[in-house]
Amino acid sequence: MTIHELKIGYFYSNGAYGRTWGVRQLAEAGTDTETGEPIFRFKGVAGTCRRKKGHCSPLEFARWAKYQVALQENDWKRVGGEELTPADPQDA
Numbered sequence: 001m002t003i004h005e006l007k008i009g010y011f012y013s014n015g016a017y018g019r020t021w022g023v024r025q026l027a028e029a030g031t032d033t034e035t036g037e038p039i040f041r042f043k044g045v046a047g048t049c050r051r052k053k054g055h056c057s058p059l060e061f062a063r064w065a066k067y068q069v070a071l072q073e074n075d076w077k078r079v080g081g082e083e084l085t086p087a088d089p090q091d092a
Helices: 058-064
Strands: 011-013 022-031 038-047 053-056 067-072 075-078
Touching (some): 011 075, 053 058
Antiparallel strands (some): 011 067, 022 038
């Protein structure tokens, strides 16, 4: 993902499989008080990230986040992109 695609309050996945999979919520964009550099603060909500908080540069978060996700019932689903839609009856 690019930094410009990321939105505060939304959820993102690293797209990994198995034990390395994780979901984070982008909680806040700010500035590091020591360096003056921009930082993103996040909350881990599922997988390896669960119950963890952290911060990193916007570029690091964008590299980690492969796509946006949303919780649907009890499952995290990818938002947009490769979701399949029903076929149109054009080929009749």
